[in-house]
Amino acid sequence: xxxxxxxxxxxxxxxxxxxxxxxxxxxxxxxxxxxxxxxxxxxxxxxxxxxxxxxxxxxxxxxxxxxxxxxxxxxxxxxxxxxxxxxxxxxxxxxxxxxxxxxxxxxxxxxxxxxxxxxxxxxxxxxxxxxxxxxxxxxxxxxxxxxxxxxxxxxxxxxxxxxxxxxxxxxxxxxxxxxxxxxxxxxxxxxxxxxxxxxxxxxxxxxxxxxxxxxxxxxxxxxxxxxxxxxxxxxxxxxxxxxxxxxxxxxxxxxxxxxxxxxxxxxxxxxxxxxxxxxxxxxxxxxxxxxxxxxxxxxxxxxxxxxxxxxxxxxxxxxxxxxxxxxxxxxxxxxxxxxxxxxxxxxxxxxxxxxxxxxxxxxxxxxxxxxxxxxxxxxxxxxxxxxxxxxxxxxxxxxxxxxxxxxxxxxxxxxxxxxxxxxxxxxxxxxxxxxxxxxxxxxxxxxxxxxxxxxxxxxxxxxxxxxxxxxxxxxxxxxxxxxxxxxxxxxxxxxxxxxxxxxxxxxxxxxxxxxxxxxxxxxxxxxxxxxxxxxxxxxxxxxxxxxxxxxxxxxxxxxxxxxxxxxxxxxxxxxxxxxxxxxxxxxxxxxxxxxxxxxxxxxxxxxxxxxxxxxxxxxxxxxxxxxxxxxxxxxxxxxxxxxxxxxxxxxxxxxxxxxxxxxxxxxxxxxxxxxxxxxxxxxxxxxxxxxxxxxxxxxxxxxxxxxxxxxxxxxxxxxxxxxxxxxxxxxxxxxxxxxxxxxxxxxxxxxxxxxxxxxxx
Amino acid sequence: xxxxxxxxxxxxxxxxxxxxxxxxxxxxxxxxxxxxxxxxxxxxxxxxxxxxxxxxxxxxxxxxxxxxxxxxxxxxxxxxxxxx
Numbered sequence: 124x125x126x127x128x129x130x131x132x133x134x135x136x137x138x139x140x141x142x143x144x145x146x147x148x149x150x151x152x153x154x155x156x157x158x159x160x161x162x163x164x165x166x167x168x169x170x171x172x173x174x175x176x177x178x179x180x181x182x183x184x185x186x187x188x189x190x191x192x193x194x195x196x197x198x199x200x201x202x203x204x205x206x207x208x209x210x211x212x213x214x215x216x217x218x219x220x221x222x223x224x225x226x227x228x229x230x231x232x233x234x235x236x237x238x239x240x241x242x243x244x245x246x247x248x249x250x251x252x253x254x255x256x257x258x259x260x261x262x263x264x265x266x267x268x269x270x271x272x273x274x275x276x277x278x279x280x281x282x283x284x285x286x287x288x289x290x291x292x293x294x295x296x297x298x299x300x301x302x303x304x305x306x307x308x309x310x311x312x313x314x315x316x317x318x319x320x321x322x323x324x325x326x327x328x329x330x331x332x333x334x335x336x337x338x339x340x341x342x343x344x345x346x347x348x349x350x351x352x353x354x355x356x357x358x359x360x361x362x363x364x365x366x367x368x369x370x371x372x373x374x375x376x377x378x379x380x381x382x383x384x385x386x387x388x389x390x391x392x393x394x395x396x397x398x399x400x401x402x403x404x405x406x407x408x409x410x411x412x413x414x415x416x417x418x419x420x421x422x423x424x425x426x427x428x429x430x431x432x433x434x435x436x437x438x439x440x441x442x443x444x445x446x447x448x449x450x451x452x453x454x455x456x457x458x459x460x461x462x463x464x465x466x467x468x469x470x471x472x473x474x475x476x477x478x479x480x481x482x483x484x485x486x487x488x489x490x491x492x493x494x495x496x497x498x499x500x501x502x503x504x505x506x507x508x509x510x511x512x513x514x515x516x517x518x519x520x521x522x523x524x525x526x527x528x529x530x531x532x533x534x535x536x537x538x539x540x541x542x543x544x545x546x547x548x549x550x551x552x553x554x555x556x557x558x559x560x561x562x563x564x565x566x567x568x569x570x571x572x573x574x575x576x577x578x579x580x581x582x583x584x585x586x587x588x589x590x591x592x593x594x595x596x597x598x599x600x601x602x603x604x605x606x607x608x609x610x611x612x613x614x615x616x617x618x619x620x621x622x623x624x625x626x627x628x629x630x631x632x633x634x635x636x637x638x639x640x641x642x643x644x645x646x647x648x649x650x651x652x653x654x655x656x657x658x659x660x661x662x663x664x665x666x667x668x669x670x671x672x673x674x675x676x677x678x679x680x681x682x683x684x685x686x687x688x689x690x691x692x693x694x695x696x697x698x699x700x701x702x703x704x705x706x707x708x709x710x711x712x713x714x715x716x717x718x719x720x721x722x723x724x725x726x727x728x729x730x731x732x733x734x735x736x737x738x739x740x741x742x743x744x745x746x747x748x749x750x751x752x753x754x755x756x757x758x759x760x761x762x763x764x765x766x767x768x769x770x771x772x773x774x775x776x777x778x779x780x781x782x783x784x785x786x787x788x789x790x791x792x793x794x795x796x797x798x799x800x801x802x803x804x805x806x807x808x809x810x811x812x813x814x815x816x817x818x819x820x821x822x823x824x825x826x827x828x829x830x831x832x833x834x835x836x837x838x839x840x841x842x843x844x845x846x847x848x849x850x851x852x853x854x855x856x857x858x859x860x861x862x863x864x865x866x867x868x869x870x871x872x873x874x875x876x877x878x879x880x881x882x883x884x
Numbered sequence: 885x886x887x888x889x890x891x892x893x894x895x896x897x898x899x900x901x902x903x904x905x906x907x908x909x910x911x912x913x914x915x916x917x918x919x920x921x922x923x924x925x926x927x928x929x930x931x932x933x934x935x936x937x938x939x940x941x942x943x944x945x946x947x948x949x950x951x952x953x954x955x956x957x958x959x960x961x962x963x964x965x966x967x968x
Contacts, residue, residue, distance in 0.1 A: 647891035655915035690898045698895035704888045724887045
């Protein structure tokens with residue numbers, strides 16, 4: 124190669140020096156005209172005298188061509204070339220310079236044609252297997268290329284002058300390709316055999332065999348170079364691919380579990396990618412990958428999701444879910460479908476958690492866990508795709524409201540259990556995080572008033588009994604609620620805290636006062652003063668207090684009213700608590716009890732044994748309340764009184780004896796109230812109160828709307844109402860409220876159109 | 885003596901002494917405050933007229949300030965005088 128490369132440079136220098144070259148004459152003329160422009164008027168012509176143009180010998184063309192022909196044939200038959208390459212190059216140059224280029228080109232063309240035509244015979248004769256055939260084809264192609272490069276190097280001058288000047292003439296290299304295309308690959312028999320062979324080879328590789336990738340690469344390059352890759356190969360190849368994967372997709376969807384199937388698809392895509400890297404033409408990339416995606420993913424999109432998604436989510440298989448997301452994101456509608464199925468899954472599973480009354484106890488914890496799990500899936504597997512994040516929210520909001528009121532109630536109770544003292548499961552930070560998570564659930568709840576009612580009731584209990592675990596946590600929860608629902612939602616709750624603080628301050632002054640007025644007093648009395656509107660409404664209960672306690676109450680009442688005129692106080696004995704000193708034969712104890720329990724125990728100071736009726740008469744505690752109180756003292760864990768006859772329930776006619784033999788390891792014992800029945804009742808009253816409140820809100824909203832609109836049809840009024848009301852209501856309930864307002868003369872019906880209401884000023 | 889009270893945490897609810905549930909002017913309950921205040925308490929007390937009607941002090945003062953000539957109780961139209 125180096126030899127031939129050096130030829131052109133020496134040839135061009137020779138051309139410049141050659142005096143008889145026609146170009147040399149032109150150069151002289153050009154120079155003279157240049158001179159004339161620089162010196163106008165003085166035109167001089169430089170003429171060589173006695174110059175005779177050299178004439179080529181007549182048979183120069185034939186003789187030279189013979190030399191060249193020998194060389195070409197030697198190349199084509201892989202034999203050494205006898206004439207030095209530089210001479211051959213010069214010969215071509217000389218022929219071109221003497222206007223023999225066209226003749227030379229046609230000689231060369233027919234020579235090549237003859238050779239290529241001859242080559243076809245090796246493919247058409249003989250019976251060989253396709254691999255041998257392909258190898259033969261490859262060899263032939265490689266040889267053809269090698270030969271054409273060599274020939275072109277010799278005929279470079281022809282290629283650079285004659286071919287370049289004539290647009291219709293193919294370059295020597297292209298001429299070679301053209302011939303190879305026309306005489307070899309366009310032969311129908313050869314072509315189909317070659318293409319089939321290639322496809323077979325690829326199919327075998329897809330089947331798992333190792334094949335000669337370089338052979339494939341070389342032959343496919345050949346097709347590309349011949350510019351028939353698309354035409355003769357790609358279409359058939361894609362069709363074969365489609366058939367293969369269509370069948371494979373069908374079969375594997377039947378046979379395999381979805382995760383295995385997905386892994387297989389992933390593997391297939393990788394393999395096809397490898398094929399593109401190694402031997403397929405780059406232009407095939409899009410159609411090939413699309414074809415695989417279509418046959419293996421799009422076609423089975425619904426089955427993949429139906430069969431596999433629920434299982435993967437149930438088992439929380441992060442890796443498989445990520446793979447599923449990645450694969451489905453490749454095809455159109457894939458993520459959309461995935462999102463739809465994901466949404467359905469959440470609704471289905473969520474509904475089970477929410478609507479099963481047997482699961483009430485664990486509902487909130489399960490919801491929190493479920494949310495956590497799905498959050499991980501969305502962030503890790505679904506790349507925090509906004510569509511999935513929103514879908515997750517939407518699904519939660521949907522299913523959590525499938526069962527009205529109960530989730531709100533249970534969330535409130537759950538918060539109570541976490542904020543109550545004695546809950547040592549969590550550190551402050553953990554508690555804070557937990558509260559944040561609960562707020563996320565809370566956000567989904569439609570009837571937030573139910574939550575508020577129950578939360579308020581529990582908060583009241585925590586504050587009054589001093590059961591709250593941490594003031595910080597309480598305040599933090601309060602600020603979260605405020606952030607979420609606005610100041611209106613929490614103003615009452617804040618009022619409760621305010622009352623507690625005011626009471627605390629007041630008690631400092633009262634202690635002083637108590638020391639002055641009752642210096643011999645034995646009871647350490649403190650009182651929490653509640654502002655009516657903030658706290659849950661408690662039933663007023665009148666009970667008989669011992670004289671001593673009544674005196675204390677009076678002292679406090681005078682003290683309080685002297686500080687706040689214009690007020691009255693109402694005692695809430697059902698919320699009072701006492702610390703008692705009790706004397707047992709086995710040792711003295713301190714009992715932490717409710718006021719009712721205190722009243723009962725105090726009775727035993729005067730007698731050892733009392734009947735149910737006697738106790739009831741002396742304390743005036745309401746019967747069912749008294750039964751629970753006695754149950755807690757006589758049937759609970761710490762039995763400071765003994766019931767006769769024994770049994771779990773307290774009945775009329777039972778007798779009670781002070782248990783002076785009472786023993787317990789602890790010095791200070793807390794005797795809990797019996798809660799069970801109480802919560803049942805509380806729950807219904809709380810719910811009723813919420814519904815009552817809602818009626819007022821509906822009334823207010825109707826009047827507000829009608830006051831501005833003056834006149835509205837029933838349907839329009841309902842639409843506006845649904846915009847304003849923040850809790851779920853049925854249209855029939857709204858209708859009842861409208862009718863009630865008509866009865867109370869806030870509204871009237873139109874005389875002609877019963878569907879129309881007017882505001883009555 | 886078998887048991888003795890050491891300490892007692894009582895609970896009581898306070899209310900305004902009033903002869904109605906709601907303020908006749910703002911129609912808010914007396915267990916709440918007037919519309920301009922945030923918390924019921926000594927900052928928003930009730931006042932009684934000699935006619936024995938009572939209102940939030942802020943409500944009745946607003947009403948009286950808006951009356952140019954005679955200062956009348958909005959409920960009974962008698963001359964308004966604060967009850968001592």
